[in-house]
Amino acid sequence: MTKAVERSAAVGPSETPYGSGAGLPMRGYKADEMMAVEASRRLTSKNVCFVGIGLPSLAANLARRTHAPGCVLVYESGTIGAKPTRLPLSIGDGELAETADSVVSVPEMFAYWLQSGRIDVGFLGAAQIDRHGNLNSTVIGRYDAPKVRLPGGGGAPEIATSVDNVFVMLRQTSRAFVERLDFKTSRGERVRVVVTDLGVLEPREGELTLVRVHPGVSVDDARAATAWELAVAPDLEETEPPTEAELAALRTLEAAA
Amino acid sequence: MAEIVTLADGVRELVHDGDTVALEGFTHLIPHAAGHELIRQGRRELTLVRMTPDVVYDQLIGMGAARKLVFSWGGNPGVGSLHRLRDAVEHGWPAPLELEEHSHAGMAAAYAAGAANLPFGVLRGYEDNDLVQHTQVARITCPFTGEVLAAVRAHRPDVGIIHAQRADRGGNVQLWGITGVQKETVLASRRSLVTVEEIVDELDDRPGAVVLPSWVVDAVAAVPGGARPSYAHGYYDRDNDFYVGWDEVSRDRETFTDWMQRHVLGSVAA
Numbered sequence: 001m002t003k004a005v006e007r008s009a010a011v012g013p014s015e016t017p018y019g020s021g022a023g024l025p026m027r028g029y030k031a032d033e034m035m036a037v038e039a040s041r042r043l044t045s046k047n048v049c050f051v052g053i054g055l056p057s058l059a060a061n062l063a064r065r066t067h068a069p070g071c072v073l074v075y076e077s078g079t080i081g082a083k084p085t086r087l088p089l090s091i092g093d094g095e096l097a098e099t100a101d102s103v104v105s106v107p108e109m110f111a112y113w114l115q116s117g118r119i120d121v122g123f124l125g126a127a128q129i130d131r132h133g134n135l136n137s138t139v140i141g142r143y144d145a146p147k148v149r150l151p152g153g154g155g156a157p158e159i160a161t162s163v164d165n166v167f168v169m170l171r172q173t174s175r176a177f178v179e180r181l182d183f184k185t186s187r188g189e190r191v192r193v194v195v196t197d198l199g200v201l202e203p204r205e206g207e208l209t210l211v212r213v214h215p216g217v218s219v220d221d222a223r224a225a226t227a228w229e230l231a232v233a234p235d236l237e238e239t240e241p242p243t244e245a246e247l248a249a250l251r252t253l254e255a256a257a
Numbered sequence: 258m259a260e261i262v263t264l265a266d267g268v269r270e271l272v273h274d275g276d277t278v279a280l281e282g283f284t285h286l287i288p289h290a291a292g293h294e295l296i297r298q299g300r301r302e303l304t305l306v307r308m309t310p311d312v313v314y315d316q317l318i319g320m321g322a323a324r325k326l327v328f329s330w331g332g333n334p335g336v337g338s339l340h341r342l343r344d345a346v347e348h349g350w351p352a353p354l355e356l357e358e359h360s361h362a363g364m365a366a367a368y369a370a371g372a373a374n375l376p377f378g379v380l381r382g383y384e385d386n387d388l389v390q391h392t393q394v395a396r397i398t399c400p401f402t403g404e405v406l407a408a409v410r411a412h413r414p415d416v417g418i419i420h421a422q423r424a425d426r427g428g429n430v431q432l433w434g435i436t437g438v439q440k441e442t443v444l445a446s447r448r449s450l451v452t453v454e455e456i457v458d459e460l461d462d463r464p465g466a467v468v469l470p471s472w473v474v475d476a477v478a479a480v481p482g483g484a485r486p487s488y489a490h491g492y493y494d495r496d497n498d499f500y501v502g503w504d505e506v507s508r509d510r511e512t513f514t515d516w517m518q519r520h521v522l523g524s525v526a527a
Contacts, residue, residue: 053335076361077283077435089497090334092284094490097434103465106283106308106438107369110362115381138358143391149346151332151339154309158362158382187385 029242031197032171033250034214036062037242039123039169039195045070049121050114050159052076053091055169056123058253059195061087065249074119076155078104086256110155114162122159123167124186128178131207131228133168133188135160136181143183153185160186172196177226198222200239207231214239259428259451259474264483267450267476268294272303275324276415279306279446280313283437284334284495287487288420289313290480291452293521296320306414308364308438312486312503315339316521318354319513325355327412329364336500340507350510358391363409368438370411371445377408417446420484421469422491424453425460428471433463434490440467443474452480454492463491 029037032055039059043049045068051060061084064071073082077092081101088096097103104113113119126135127150137156141147160166168191170176191208194201199222200212209231210222215238223230242250262270272278272295280288292313295303304325307314311333317323319341331342345354359367366378383394384407393410419439421432430451432439443449451469456479460468486499506516 077285078437079435088335089500090284090495092334092435092437093495094285094434094488097285097490103435105436105440105467106361107365107441110365111369111380115362138387143387146347149331149338149343152328152330152358153360153386153388154330155361157360157384157386157388158380161384162381184385184387189385 029247031214033242033247034239035169035171035195035197036250037246038200038214038239039167040066040068040246042167042193042195043068043071043121047121048072048074048119049123050074050076050119050155050163052123052125052155053088054125056125056167058087058250059169060123061253062246062250065253066246074109074113076106076109078106078109080104080113087253089257110158114155114158117162119163121165121167122163123169124156124159125169126156126176126185128176128181129168129170129194129208130178130181130188133166133191133194133203133208134181134184135168135186135188136183138183138185140182156186160188160190164190166191168194170194170196172198172222172225174225174227177228179228198225204231204233209233210236212237212239215241259424259430259471259477261424261426261428261456262476262478264290264294264452264478264480265298267478268298271448271450271475272300272416274300275302276300277304277306278416278418279412279414279442280418281307281437281439281442282420282484282487283309283435285435285437285488285490286420286422286432286439286484287311287313288418288452288483289485289487290483291418291420291450292317295322296517296521306412308361309334310342311339312500315341315503315507316517318342318345319351319507320517321351323354324352325357327357327359329359329361333500333503335497336504340504341513344510356391357393358388359409360388363392363394363407364412365438365441367409367412368441368445370409371413372441375411377410380407380409383407412445414442414446415448417442417449418451419443419449420452420480420489422454422489423460424451424456424477424479426456426458428474428477429460430469430471430474430477431460431463431466433466436465436467440469443469448475449473450476450478452478452483454481454483454489455479
């Protein structure tokens with residue numbers, strides 16, 4: 001089983017549409033699928049979730065199709081309670097508006113709905129993260145002379161300070177899990193969990209600590225993919241592999257994208 | 258009262274070199290055709306304002322129309338980077354591009370303040386991050402509660418350009434679906450140009466529609482398909498394949514320039 005777990009190429013989230021694609025092994029699953037499944041398990045039917053495009057959208061929609069049908073999805077384009085039947089490519093796809101409970105303007109979305117504290121979970125991705133959960137989605141290198149100019153913060157700076165629970169999804173590599181960010185786009189104070197393709201990190205005693213490894217992944221793998229000295233929880237667990245039902249729902253979503 | 262014009266005339270009359278221009282549309286109703294007309298008419302030294310500069314701003318920047326970009330997220334949604342924007346920022350091609358970078362919440366507040374004819378917008382934002390050094394933001398203290406909040410200077414573009422589904426013959430504009438920040442853009446701007454899918458005799462009710470009365474709009478131009486490859490709710494879908502394909506077209510300077518020559522400069526305005 002574990003041999004079928006393929007490591008994805010290390011690319012920043014801004015470069016990545018949906019993660020895993022074609023060429024699935026007959027049995028088993030891809031690392032990105034484990035990541036999406038594990039992130040989806042963090043959502044419940046009581047959550048109102050601010051969703052970004054890509055892996056977060058995949059995870060949130062998967063949660064709605066499995067154990068959390070009541071989870072409310074909010075996309076920054078202004079769609080509240082969107083119920084897409086296929087994964088949107090952009091946060092403003094027409095189906096999000098057609099299936100939403102309410103469609104509001106962008107100023108209203110950020111003022112009345114996000115900053116007011118009505119949304120309790122926000123998913124964020126980034127190119128870099130530090131041990132405190134601070135994120136960089138702005139630039140690699142110096143701001144004024146960048147090596148790589150990334151798309152930028154978008155909604156992230158205020159999502160990170162307005163929702164109570166920030167969930168981060170990010171592929172784990174030593175280029176992404178850095179000692180020092182090149183740029184701080186959003187603060188990490190409210191980051192409750194970081195789900196990677198290798199495992200799960202949670203803040204313990206002020207720094208992100210490895211609390212789970214996915215099946216077939218060792219602590220050394222996670223350490224090698226982290227540029228800071230990664231703390232490991234004494235009660236480290238192994239993630240439950242995706243169930244048949246989770247995988248089936250995930251692949252149906254991806255196939256319809 | 259809004260004048261019904263051709264796109265070419267509307268752009269010629271309303272947009273001048275050196276202007277601050279906001280083309281808005283949040284994924285939906287992006288005024289691509291108007292952006293192309295700015296390129297065809299060779300506008301230069303523009304300060305381009307937009308929350309989510311995507312393909313149409315990549316094209317404007319790559320063709321050398323922009324001096325400065327005011328924005329909060331510059332990417333190809335669901336696909337990746339904007340290569341022309343990156344080339345301008347990273348290598349100064351075809352010209353250096355000054356950046357004024359915000360968050361979405363900050364941009365939205367700045368537009369709303371502009372629409373209200375207020376000098377600044379207020380938000381609970383820009384907390385503890387490096388953006389503060391690269392944008393126009395200040396801290397203010399609430400006179401009632403003492404809470405410290407962020408203030409952003411209002412957006413007051415010279416020209417606001419949006420695309421809408423319809424207008425009537427009197428120049429009243431109607432848009433629905435995801436309406437983004439378009440109403441604020443028109444109200445915040447000194448001059449405004451609206452392209453529409455069609456001009457009709459009468460605007461019937463649509464759920465959630467925004468109507469901009471003719472007297473807050475300067476010019477309306479009928480440009481069917483004027484949002485493509487973005488979409489117009491009720492008219493046509495987003496061309497997701499185009500967005501995916503743009504990654505390859507825009508990666509290389511020569512391929513990009515050639516594409517623009519064939520698909521934009523070589524064609525005429527509707």
